[in-house]
Amino acid sequence: MTNTSNDPYFIDFPKRIQSIQAQMQRENIDVYLGSRLRTLSWTTDAFFPWRSFIVIPKEGLPTAFTFVIDAARAADDSWLDEDHVFGFAPMGGQDQIEQISEFIKEILNGKKSRIGIESGMSNYLPEGWLTHYEYQQFAAALAGCELVNAHTIIDRLALIKDAGTINRFKEASRIVDVGHHAVLAAIQNGGYKGMTETGIAGIAALAMRRAGSEWEWSFTGGNEIASGYRTGYAGGACTPATRKEIKAGEPLMVDIHATFKLGLGDHSHNYLIGPATKRQRWHADNFVSIVKKTLEAYRAGITPSKLAERMMAFAETGGFADYMVPGFEHGIGMLGDEWRIGLNDGPFPFWTNPDHIYQENEVLICAMQYACPDESIGFRYENPIVLHKDHCEEMSKFPLGIEEIS
Protein backbone atom coordinates (compact mmCIF):
# COMPACT_ATOMS: atom_id res chain seq x y z
CA MET A 1 0.00 0.00 0.00
CA THR A 2 1.23 3.49 -0.83
CA ASN A 3 0.45 5.66 2.13
CA THR A 4 2.59 8.77 2.16
CA SER A 5 2.16 11.86 0.08
CA ASN A 6 5.96 12.06 -0.38
CA ASP A 7 5.82 8.87 -2.39
CA PRO A 8 5.79 9.65 -6.13
CA TYR A 9 3.34 6.78 -6.57
CA PHE A 10 0.98 7.99 -3.85
CA ILE A 11 -2.69 8.01 -4.75
CA ASP A 12 -5.20 9.50 -2.37
CA PHE A 13 -7.67 6.62 -2.32
CA PRO A 14 -9.84 7.99 0.51
CA LYS A 15 -10.26 11.12 -1.60
CA ARG A 16 -11.30 8.98 -4.57
CA ILE A 17 -13.95 7.34 -2.43
CA GLN A 18 -15.17 10.71 -1.20
CA SER A 19 -15.43 11.88 -4.82
CA ILE A 20 -17.55 8.85 -5.65
CA GLN A 21 -19.73 9.46 -2.59
CA ALA A 22 -20.23 13.11 -3.54
CA GLN A 23 -21.42 12.03 -6.97
CA MET A 24 -23.62 9.32 -5.44
CA GLN A 25 -25.29 12.00 -3.37
CA ARG A 26 -25.92 14.12 -6.47
CA GLU A 27 -27.48 11.12 -8.20
CA ASN A 28 -29.45 10.06 -5.13
CA ILE A 29 -27.64 6.73 -4.87
CA ASP A 30 -27.37 5.20 -1.40
CA VAL A 31 -24.96 2.37 -2.15
CA TYR A 32 -22.67 1.76 -5.12
CA LEU A 33 -22.12 -1.89 -6.00
CA GLY A 34 -19.08 -2.05 -8.29
CA SER A 35 -18.13 -5.21 -10.12
CA ARG A 36 -15.74 -4.16 -12.87
CA LEU A 37 -12.06 -4.94 -12.54
CA ARG A 38 -11.27 -1.31 -13.37
CA THR A 39 -13.48 -0.18 -10.50
CA LEU A 40 -11.83 -2.57 -8.07
CA SER A 41 -8.36 -1.40 -9.08
CA TRP A 42 -9.26 2.28 -9.01
CA THR A 43 -10.84 2.14 -5.57
CA THR A 44 -8.79 -0.46 -3.68
CA ASP A 45 -5.24 -0.29 -5.07
CA ALA A 46 -5.19 -4.10 -5.15
CA PHE A 47 -5.30 -6.73 -7.88
CA PHE A 48 -8.51 -8.77 -7.87
CA PRO A 49 -8.18 -11.70 -10.28
CA TRP A 50 -11.35 -13.43 -9.05
CA ARG A 51 -14.89 -12.25 -9.52
CA SER A 52 -15.05 -9.45 -7.02
CA PHE A 53 -17.25 -6.60 -5.91
CA ILE A 54 -16.95 -3.37 -3.99
CA VAL A 55 -19.69 -1.85 -1.91
CA ILE A 56 -19.39 1.89 -1.40
CA PRO A 57 -21.76 3.38 1.17
CA LYS A 58 -22.90 7.00 1.22
CA GLU A 59 -20.32 7.73 3.89
CA GLY A 60 -17.28 5.98 5.27
CA LEU A 61 -15.02 3.31 3.89
CA PRO A 62 -15.90 0.91 1.09
CA THR A 63 -15.74 -2.85 1.50
CA ALA A 64 -14.45 -5.21 -1.14
CA PHE A 65 -15.68 -8.76 -1.59
CA THR A 66 -13.69 -11.49 -3.30
CA PHE A 67 -13.15 -15.24 -3.30
CA VAL A 68 -12.17 -16.19 0.22
CA ILE A 69 -8.88 -17.78 -0.73
CA ASP A 70 -7.58 -14.43 -1.99
CA ALA A 71 -9.19 -12.00 0.43
CA ALA A 72 -6.33 -11.85 2.95
CA ARG A 73 -3.79 -11.19 0.18
CA ALA A 74 -5.99 -8.53 -1.38
CA ALA A 75 -6.43 -6.82 2.00
CA ASP A 76 -2.68 -6.90 2.50
CA ASP A 77 -2.10 -5.23 -0.86
CA SER A 78 -4.92 -2.72 -0.49
CA TRP A 79 -5.14 0.46 1.53
CA LEU A 80 -8.28 -1.10 3.01
CA ASP A 81 -7.82 -3.19 6.14
CA GLU A 82 -9.01 -6.76 6.66
CA ASP A 83 -12.29 -5.51 8.09
CA HIS A 84 -13.02 -3.99 4.68
CA VAL A 85 -12.06 -6.90 2.44
CA PHE A 86 -14.41 -9.82 2.82
CA GLY A 87 -14.07 -13.29 1.37
CA PHE A 88 -16.99 -15.20 -0.02
CA ALA A 89 -17.31 -18.95 -0.43
CA PRO A 90 -19.93 -21.57 -1.16
CA MET A 91 -21.07 -21.83 2.43
CA GLY A 92 -24.31 -20.95 4.13
CA GLY A 93 -24.59 -17.18 4.40
CA GLN A 94 -21.21 -16.72 2.72
CA ASP A 95 -21.95 -16.95 -0.98
CA GLN A 96 -21.40 -13.68 -2.81
CA ILE A 97 -25.04 -12.84 -3.34
CA GLU A 98 -26.20 -13.40 0.24
CA GLN A 99 -23.06 -12.01 1.84
CA ILE A 100 -23.12 -8.80 -0.19
CA SER A 101 -26.87 -8.27 -0.11
CA GLU A 102 -26.96 -8.80 3.67
CA PHE A 103 -24.07 -6.35 3.99
CA ILE A 104 -25.95 -3.80 1.91
CA LYS A 105 -29.15 -4.34 3.91
CA GLU A 106 -27.25 -3.55 7.11
CA ILE A 107 -25.99 -0.32 5.56
CA LEU A 108 -29.48 0.63 4.42
CA ASN A 109 -31.01 -0.29 7.77
CA GLY A 110 -34.35 -1.22 6.28
CA LYS A 111 -34.60 1.76 3.95
CA LYS A 112 -35.72 1.03 0.40
CA SER A 113 -32.99 2.67 -1.59
CA ARG A 114 -31.31 3.29 -4.92
CA ILE A 115 -28.32 1.05 -5.51
CA GLY A 116 -25.84 1.91 -8.23
CA ILE A 117 -24.63 -1.02 -10.31
CA GLU A 118 -22.35 -1.45 -13.30
CA SER A 119 -24.20 -2.74 -16.35
CA GLY A 120 -23.06 -2.61 -19.94
CA MET A 121 -20.94 -4.44 -22.45
CA SER A 122 -17.35 -4.39 -23.53
CA ASN A 123 -15.04 -5.56 -26.22
CA TYR A 124 -12.64 -6.37 -23.39
CA LEU A 125 -13.42 -9.75 -21.83
CA PRO A 126 -12.25 -9.12 -18.23
CA GLU A 127 -14.35 -5.97 -17.89
CA GLY A 128 -16.61 -7.39 -15.16
CA TRP A 129 -20.04 -5.94 -15.79
CA LEU A 130 -22.75 -7.28 -13.51
CA THR A 131 -24.10 -10.38 -15.22
CA HIS A 132 -27.78 -10.92 -15.91
CA TYR A 133 -27.87 -13.69 -13.33
CA GLU A 134 -26.15 -11.57 -10.69
CA TYR A 135 -28.52 -8.70 -11.40
CA GLN A 136 -31.54 -10.94 -10.95
CA GLN A 137 -30.18 -12.41 -7.74
CA PHE A 138 -29.28 -9.05 -6.20
CA ALA A 139 -32.62 -7.59 -7.27
CA ALA A 140 -34.43 -10.44 -5.53
CA ALA A 141 -32.26 -10.32 -2.41
CA LEU A 142 -32.64 -6.55 -2.17
CA ALA A 143 -36.34 -6.51 -2.91
CA GLY A 144 -37.80 -3.04 -2.78
CA CYS A 145 -34.53 -1.39 -3.74
CA GLU A 146 -34.03 0.14 -7.16
CA LEU A 147 -30.93 -0.99 -9.04
CA VAL A 148 -29.73 1.79 -11.34
CA ASN A 149 -26.84 1.82 -13.77
CA ALA A 150 -24.17 4.11 -12.35
CA HIS A 151 -20.83 3.14 -13.92
CA THR A 152 -20.41 6.61 -15.40
CA ILE A 153 -19.62 7.87 -11.88
CA ILE A 154 -16.38 5.89 -11.87
CA ASP A 155 -15.66 6.38 -15.56
CA ARG A 156 -15.84 10.15 -15.29
CA LEU A 157 -13.72 10.34 -12.14
CA ALA A 158 -11.09 7.95 -13.53
CA LEU A 159 -10.71 9.76 -16.85
CA ILE A 160 -8.12 12.34 -15.85
CA LYS A 161 -5.10 10.77 -14.22
CA ASP A 162 -3.53 12.09 -11.05
CA ALA A 163 0.22 12.43 -10.57
CA GLY A 164 0.59 9.15 -8.66
CA THR A 165 -1.16 7.20 -11.40
CA ILE A 166 0.91 8.85 -14.13
CA ASN A 167 4.11 8.12 -12.22
CA ARG A 168 3.11 4.47 -11.87
CA PHE A 169 2.60 4.30 -15.62
CA LYS A 170 5.98 5.95 -16.17
CA GLU A 171 7.70 3.44 -13.92
CA ALA A 172 5.93 0.54 -15.67
CA SER A 173 7.13 2.00 -18.97
CA ARG A 174 10.69 2.31 -17.67
CA ILE A 175 10.51 -1.36 -16.79
CA VAL A 176 9.20 -2.19 -20.26
CA ASP A 177 12.23 -0.39 -21.70
CA VAL A 178 14.45 -2.68 -19.62
CA GLY A 179 12.67 -5.58 -21.28
CA HIS A 180 13.24 -4.14 -24.74
CA HIS A 181 16.95 -3.62 -24.07
CA ALA A 182 17.19 -7.23 -22.92
CA VAL A 183 15.48 -8.49 -26.07
CA LEU A 184 17.69 -6.38 -28.32
CA ALA A 185 20.81 -7.59 -26.54
CA ALA A 186 19.65 -11.18 -26.93
CA ILE A 187 18.71 -11.10 -30.60
CA GLN A 188 21.48 -8.97 -32.10
CA ASN A 189 24.72 -10.36 -33.57
CA GLY A 190 23.05 -13.59 -34.59
CA GLY A 191 21.56 -14.18 -31.17
CA TYR A 192 18.10 -14.60 -32.68
CA LYS A 193 19.14 -17.83 -34.41
CA GLY A 194 17.29 -20.74 -32.89
CA MET A 195 15.08 -18.48 -30.80
CA THR A 196 11.31 -18.74 -30.80
CA GLU A 197 8.66 -16.13 -30.17
CA THR A 198 7.92 -17.66 -26.79
CA GLY A 199 11.63 -17.57 -25.95
CA ILE A 200 11.76 -13.84 -26.69
CA ALA A 201 8.63 -13.29 -24.61
CA GLY A 202 10.41 -15.03 -21.75
CA ILE A 203 13.61 -13.01 -22.11
CA ALA A 204 11.57 -9.82 -21.85
CA ALA A 205 9.55 -11.19 -18.94
CA LEU A 206 12.64 -12.16 -16.95
CA ALA A 207 14.28 -8.77 -17.46
CA MET A 208 11.10 -6.90 -16.54
CA ARG A 209 10.45 -9.03 -13.48
CA ARG A 210 14.01 -8.45 -12.33
CA ALA A 211 13.36 -4.74 -12.78
CA GLY A 212 10.27 -4.98 -10.57
CA SER A 213 7.37 -5.75 -12.85
CA GLU A 214 4.55 -7.64 -11.20
CA TRP A 215 2.98 -9.11 -14.31
CA GLU A 216 3.00 -9.13 -18.12
CA TRP A 217 -0.58 -8.08 -17.67
CA SER A 218 -2.14 -8.05 -21.10
CA PHE A 219 -5.09 -10.37 -21.66
CA THR A 220 -4.01 -10.48 -25.30
CA GLY A 221 -1.30 -12.94 -24.43
CA GLY A 222 1.14 -11.39 -21.99
CA ASN A 223 4.18 -10.45 -24.00
CA GLU A 224 2.99 -10.51 -27.60
CA ILE A 225 5.73 -11.56 -29.97
CA ALA A 226 5.14 -12.11 -33.69
CA SER A 227 7.52 -12.85 -36.50
CA GLY A 228 7.25 -13.28 -40.26
CA TYR A 229 3.74 -13.51 -41.63
CA ARG A 230 2.33 -13.29 -38.10
CA THR A 231 3.28 -9.59 -37.97
CA GLY A 232 1.01 -8.84 -40.89
CA TYR A 233 -2.41 -10.23 -40.01
CA ALA A 234 -5.08 -8.02 -41.54
CA GLY A 235 -6.20 -5.65 -38.82
CA GLY A 236 -4.02 -7.59 -36.44
CA ALA A 237 -3.44 -6.25 -32.99
CA CYS A 238 -3.20 -9.34 -30.85
CA THR A 239 -0.32 -11.75 -31.16
CA PRO A 240 0.28 -14.09 -28.24
CA ALA A 241 3.73 -15.60 -28.75
CA THR A 242 4.00 -18.98 -30.45
CA ARG A 243 6.73 -21.57 -30.87
CA LYS A 244 7.54 -20.14 -34.31
CA GLU A 245 11.27 -19.81 -34.85
CA ILE A 246 12.73 -16.40 -35.64
CA LYS A 247 14.16 -16.46 -39.16
CA ALA A 248 16.44 -14.29 -41.29
CA GLY A 249 14.61 -12.05 -43.72
CA GLU A 250 11.49 -11.75 -41.58
CA PRO A 251 10.04 -8.92 -39.52
CA LEU A 252 9.84 -9.27 -35.75
CA MET A 253 7.32 -7.50 -33.54
CA VAL A 254 8.06 -7.23 -29.81
CA ASP A 255 5.05 -5.98 -27.85
CA ILE A 256 5.74 -6.31 -24.15
CA HIS A 257 3.92 -5.43 -20.97
CA ALA A 258 4.87 -4.65 -17.39
CA THR A 259 2.85 -3.80 -14.30
CA PHE A 260 3.90 -1.48 -11.51
CA LYS A 261 1.38 -0.90 -8.71
CA LEU A 262 -1.51 -1.46 -11.13
CA GLY A 263 0.03 1.04 -13.55
CA LEU A 264 0.58 -0.53 -16.95
CA GLY A 265 3.51 -0.51 -19.34
CA ASP A 266 2.80 -1.41 -22.95
CA HIS A 267 5.34 -0.73 -25.64
CA SER A 268 5.75 -2.37 -28.99
CA HIS A 269 8.98 -2.19 -30.96
CA ASN A 270 9.71 -3.72 -34.35
CA TYR A 271 12.75 -5.20 -36.09
CA LEU A 272 13.72 -6.54 -39.46
CA ILE A 273 15.80 -9.67 -39.14
CA GLY A 274 18.38 -9.14 -41.85
CA PRO A 275 19.00 -9.24 -44.63
CA ALA A 276 16.05 -6.92 -45.26
CA THR A 277 14.83 -6.23 -48.76
CA LYS A 278 14.33 -2.71 -50.09
CA ARG A 279 10.62 -3.34 -50.05
CA GLN A 280 10.70 -4.35 -46.38
CA ARG A 281 12.76 -1.24 -45.61
CA TRP A 282 10.15 0.86 -47.45
CA HIS A 283 7.38 -0.59 -45.34
CA ALA A 284 9.41 -0.02 -42.18
CA ASP A 285 10.20 3.59 -43.04
CA ASN A 286 6.54 4.24 -43.79
CA PHE A 287 5.59 2.99 -40.39
CA VAL A 288 8.22 4.94 -38.50
CA SER A 289 7.22 8.11 -40.33
CA ILE A 290 3.57 7.80 -39.41
CA VAL A 291 4.35 6.95 -35.80
CA LYS A 292 6.43 10.13 -35.56
CA LYS A 293 3.65 12.11 -37.18
CA THR A 294 1.05 10.68 -34.84
CA LEU A 295 3.07 11.40 -31.72
CA GLU A 296 3.52 14.97 -32.92
CA ALA A 297 -0.24 15.32 -33.36
CA TYR A 298 -1.43 13.98 -30.02
CA ARG A 299 -2.42 16.72 -27.57
CA ALA A 300 -5.38 17.95 -25.58
CA GLY A 301 -8.20 19.19 -27.79
CA ILE A 302 -7.81 16.66 -30.59
CA THR A 303 -10.31 13.84 -31.11
CA PRO A 304 -9.75 10.23 -32.22
CA SER A 305 -11.55 10.87 -35.52
CA LYS A 306 -9.65 14.07 -36.33
CA LEU A 307 -6.37 12.38 -35.59
CA ALA A 308 -7.28 9.33 -37.68
CA GLU A 309 -8.35 11.50 -40.62
CA ARG A 310 -5.09 13.43 -40.51
CA MET A 311 -2.93 10.33 -40.24
CA MET A 312 -4.74 8.41 -42.93
CA ALA A 313 -4.33 11.41 -45.22
CA PHE A 314 -0.61 11.34 -44.45
CA ALA A 315 -0.49 7.62 -45.23
CA GLU A 316 -2.39 8.19 -48.47
CA THR A 317 0.11 10.80 -49.51
CA GLY A 318 2.93 8.41 -48.70
CA GLY A 319 1.30 5.65 -50.70
CA PHE A 320 0.84 3.25 -47.79
CA ALA A 321 -2.73 3.93 -46.64
CA ASP A 322 -3.71 0.43 -47.79
CA TYR A 323 -1.55 -1.00 -45.03
CA MET A 324 -2.62 1.19 -42.14
CA VAL A 325 -5.28 0.02 -39.73
CA PRO A 326 -7.28 3.24 -39.27
CA GLY A 327 -7.15 3.38 -35.47
CA PHE A 328 -4.52 5.18 -33.43
CA GLU A 329 -5.40 4.60 -29.82
CA HIS A 330 -6.82 2.41 -27.16
CA GLY A 331 -7.89 3.33 -23.68
CA ILE A 332 -5.86 2.59 -20.60
CA GLY A 333 -6.17 3.06 -16.88
CA MET A 334 -5.27 1.14 -13.77
CA LEU A 335 -5.37 -2.62 -14.28
CA GLY A 336 -8.65 -3.74 -15.84
CA ASP A 337 -9.23 -0.49 -17.70
CA GLU A 338 -7.91 -1.30 -21.11
CA TRP A 339 -10.30 -0.58 -23.87
CA ARG A 340 -12.61 2.32 -24.46
CA ILE A 341 -11.42 5.93 -24.59
CA GLY A 342 -13.42 8.39 -22.50
CA LEU A 343 -17.04 7.95 -21.50
CA ASN A 344 -19.83 5.90 -22.95
CA ASP A 345 -21.16 8.75 -25.05
CA GLY A 346 -20.41 7.74 -28.62
CA PRO A 347 -22.65 6.59 -31.46
CA PHE A 348 -21.93 2.92 -30.68
CA PRO A 349 -22.65 2.07 -27.05
CA PHE A 350 -19.56 1.12 -25.05
CA TRP A 351 -17.13 1.81 -27.88
CA THR A 352 -14.84 4.80 -28.12
CA ASN A 353 -16.60 7.99 -29.10
CA PRO A 354 -14.73 9.15 -32.22
CA ASP A 355 -15.53 12.73 -31.27
CA HIS A 356 -14.21 12.45 -27.74
CA ILE A 357 -12.19 15.60 -27.05
CA TYR A 358 -8.99 14.67 -25.30
CA GLN A 359 -8.12 16.60 -22.17
CA GLU A 360 -4.88 17.33 -20.39
CA ASN A 361 -3.65 14.47 -18.23
CA GLU A 362 -5.64 11.84 -20.00
CA VAL A 363 -3.51 8.76 -20.51
CA LEU A 364 -4.01 6.48 -23.47
CA ILE A 365 -2.07 4.01 -25.50
CA CYS A 366 -0.93 5.47 -28.80
CA ALA A 367 -1.59 2.26 -30.72
CA MET A 368 -0.98 1.76 -34.41
CA GLN A 369 -0.89 -1.24 -36.68
CA TYR A 370 0.61 -1.60 -40.14
CA ALA A 371 -0.39 -4.79 -41.89
CA CYS A 372 0.51 -6.14 -45.30
CA PRO A 373 -0.53 -9.79 -45.22
CA ASP A 374 0.24 -10.29 -48.91
CA GLU A 375 3.90 -9.60 -48.21
CA SER A 376 3.97 -11.24 -44.78
CA ILE A 377 4.97 -8.04 -43.08
CA GLY A 378 3.49 -5.77 -40.45
CA PHE A 379 4.44 -3.56 -37.54
CA ARG A 380 2.83 -2.41 -34.33
CA TYR A 381 3.48 0.62 -32.22
CA GLU A 382 2.11 0.99 -28.74
CA ASN A 383 3.20 3.42 -26.08
CA PRO A 384 1.35 4.92 -23.14
CA ILE A 385 1.18 8.68 -23.60
CA VAL A 386 0.00 11.43 -21.31
CA LEU A 387 -1.64 14.35 -23.02
CA HIS A 388 -0.59 17.91 -22.36
CA LYS A 389 -1.98 21.18 -23.67
CA ASP A 390 0.21 21.30 -26.77
CA HIS A 391 1.96 17.95 -26.98
CA CYS A 392 1.99 14.41 -25.68
CA GLU A 393 4.58 12.75 -23.51
CA GLU A 394 5.66 9.25 -24.44
CA MET A 395 6.19 7.15 -21.36
CA SER A 396 8.32 4.45 -22.91
CA LYS A 397 11.61 6.01 -23.96
CA PHE A 398 12.98 3.11 -26.00
CA PRO A 399 14.14 4.85 -29.20
CA LEU A 400 11.66 4.74 -32.04
CA GLY A 401 12.95 2.88 -35.07
CA ILE A 402 12.89 -0.38 -36.97
CA GLU A 403 16.40 -1.70 -36.83
CA GLU A 404 17.84 -4.37 -39.08
CA ILE A 405 19.23 -7.15 -36.93
CA SER A 406 22.05 -9.21 -38.29
Next chain:
Amino acid sequence: MTEKVKYLSPEWRDEAERRLKTELPPERMNFVTSSMSNIYQNCPPDGSEKYLYFKFEEGRFAELLIGTGVSPKPEFAVSGDYKTFASITRGELSAQKALMTLKLKLKGNMVKALKLASLADRLNKVLATIPTEY
Protein backbone atom coordinates in the same frame (compact mmCIF):
# COMPACT_ATOMS: atom_id res chain seq x y z
CA MET B 1 -21.05 -36.02 35.60
CA THR B 2 -23.07 -38.86 34.16
CA GLU B 3 -26.61 -37.54 34.50
CA LYS B 4 -27.95 -36.14 31.27
CA VAL B 5 -28.97 -32.51 31.10
CA LYS B 6 -31.43 -30.96 28.68
CA TYR B 7 -29.72 -29.33 25.67
CA LEU B 8 -29.64 -25.54 26.00
CA SER B 9 -31.17 -25.64 29.48
CA PRO B 10 -29.70 -23.52 32.34
CA GLU B 11 -28.11 -26.71 33.67
CA TRP B 12 -26.52 -27.45 30.30
CA ARG B 13 -25.22 -23.85 30.14
CA ASP B 14 -23.63 -24.14 33.60
CA GLU B 15 -21.98 -27.42 32.70
CA ALA B 16 -20.78 -25.98 29.40
CA GLU B 17 -19.23 -23.02 31.18
CA ARG B 18 -17.51 -25.24 33.72
CA ARG B 19 -16.03 -27.47 31.01
CA LEU B 20 -14.98 -24.62 28.74
CA LYS B 21 -13.19 -22.86 31.60
CA THR B 22 -11.32 -25.95 32.68
CA GLU B 23 -10.62 -27.58 29.32
CA LEU B 24 -9.89 -24.55 27.14
CA PRO B 25 -7.23 -22.41 28.80
CA PRO B 26 -6.20 -19.20 26.95
CA GLU B 27 -3.27 -20.86 25.19
CA ARG B 28 -5.60 -23.53 23.76
CA MET B 29 -7.75 -20.68 22.44
CA ASN B 30 -4.73 -18.94 20.93
CA PHE B 31 -5.40 -15.93 23.21
CA VAL B 32 -8.19 -14.93 20.86
CA THR B 33 -10.65 -12.11 21.50
CA SER B 34 -13.89 -12.80 19.71
CA SER B 35 -17.53 -13.60 20.14
CA MET B 36 -19.93 -15.97 18.44
CA SER B 37 -23.61 -16.74 18.59
CA ASN B 38 -25.30 -19.95 17.61
CA ILE B 39 -28.84 -19.13 16.58
CA TYR B 40 -31.11 -22.16 17.03
CA GLN B 41 -34.25 -22.09 14.92
CA ASN B 42 -37.32 -24.31 15.44
CA CYS B 43 -36.43 -25.28 18.98
CA PRO B 44 -38.66 -27.88 20.64
CA PRO B 45 -41.26 -27.95 21.93
CA ASP B 46 -42.73 -24.68 20.62
CA GLY B 47 -40.57 -23.90 17.56
CA SER B 48 -39.03 -20.84 19.21
CA GLU B 49 -35.62 -19.34 18.43
CA LYS B 50 -32.82 -19.48 20.97
CA TYR B 51 -29.26 -18.30 21.01
CA LEU B 52 -26.06 -19.48 22.60
CA TYR B 53 -23.58 -16.63 22.87
CA PHE B 54 -19.88 -17.16 23.61
CA LYS B 55 -17.33 -14.48 24.28
CA PHE B 56 -13.59 -14.91 24.71
CA GLU B 57 -11.17 -12.17 25.74
CA GLU B 58 -7.50 -12.84 25.05
CA GLY B 59 -8.31 -16.51 25.04
CA ARG B 60 -10.00 -16.39 28.41
CA PHE B 61 -13.57 -17.63 28.51
CA ALA B 62 -15.58 -14.49 29.38
CA GLU B 63 -19.24 -15.07 28.79
CA LEU B 64 -21.73 -17.78 27.90
CA LEU B 65 -25.35 -16.78 27.52
CA ILE B 66 -28.40 -18.75 26.52
CA GLY B 67 -31.58 -16.92 25.71
CA THR B 68 -34.51 -16.40 23.44
CA GLY B 69 -35.00 -13.53 21.05
CA VAL B 70 -32.17 -11.36 19.79
CA SER B 71 -28.64 -12.36 20.72
CA PRO B 72 -26.05 -9.81 21.89
CA LYS B 73 -24.22 -8.70 18.70
CA PRO B 74 -21.44 -11.21 18.09
CA GLU B 75 -18.48 -11.05 15.74
CA PHE B 76 -19.80 -14.21 14.11
CA ALA B 77 -23.31 -15.62 14.04
CA VAL B 78 -24.08 -19.16 12.96
CA SER B 79 -27.75 -19.87 12.41
CA GLY B 80 -29.60 -23.07 11.62
CA ASP B 81 -32.17 -25.55 12.71
CA TYR B 82 -32.05 -26.88 16.27
CA LYS B 83 -31.79 -30.39 14.84
CA THR B 84 -28.74 -29.45 12.80
CA PHE B 85 -26.90 -28.09 15.83
CA ALA B 86 -27.93 -31.17 17.79
CA SER B 87 -26.48 -33.40 15.06
CA ILE B 88 -23.23 -31.46 15.15
CA THR B 89 -22.99 -31.69 18.94
CA ARG B 90 -23.67 -35.42 18.78
CA GLY B 91 -20.84 -35.74 16.26
CA GLU B 92 -23.13 -36.94 13.46
CA LEU B 93 -22.49 -33.96 11.21
CA SER B 94 -19.49 -31.68 10.84
CA ALA B 95 -20.03 -27.95 11.08
CA GLN B 96 -18.16 -27.52 7.81
CA LYS B 97 -20.44 -29.90 5.96
CA ALA B 98 -23.46 -28.21 7.48
CA LEU B 99 -22.22 -24.87 6.15
CA MET B 100 -21.43 -26.29 2.73
CA THR B 101 -24.88 -27.84 2.40
CA LEU B 102 -26.73 -24.70 3.53
CA LYS B 103 -27.89 -26.35 6.76
CA LEU B 104 -26.04 -23.62 8.63
CA LYS B 105 -25.45 -20.00 7.73
CA LEU B 106 -22.49 -17.98 8.91
CA LYS B 107 -22.61 -14.24 9.22
CA GLY B 108 -19.37 -12.35 9.74
CA ASN B 109 -15.99 -11.91 8.12
CA MET B 110 -15.24 -15.27 6.49
CA VAL B 111 -11.49 -14.65 6.39
CA LYS B 112 -11.41 -14.11 10.12
CA ALA B 113 -13.74 -17.06 10.59
CA LEU B 114 -11.29 -19.31 8.76
CA LYS B 115 -8.58 -18.29 11.21
CA LEU B 116 -10.87 -19.29 14.07
CA ALA B 117 -12.25 -22.49 12.57
CA SER B 118 -9.95 -24.76 14.55
CA LEU B 119 -10.87 -22.95 17.78
CA ALA B 120 -14.56 -23.41 17.04
CA ASP B 121 -13.88 -27.12 16.54
CA ARG B 122 -12.14 -27.32 19.92
CA LEU B 123 -15.06 -25.57 21.54
CA ASN B 124 -17.60 -27.88 19.92
CA LYS B 125 -15.62 -30.92 20.98
CA VAL B 126 -15.78 -29.81 24.60
CA LEU B 127 -19.52 -29.21 24.36
CA ALA B 128 -19.96 -32.64 22.79
CA THR B 129 -18.65 -34.26 25.99
CA ILE B 130 -21.59 -33.01 28.03
CA PRO B 131 -24.09 -35.84 28.61
CA THR B 132 -27.04 -34.28 26.89
CA GLU B 133 -30.65 -35.03 26.30
CA TYR B 134 -31.93 -33.49 23.06
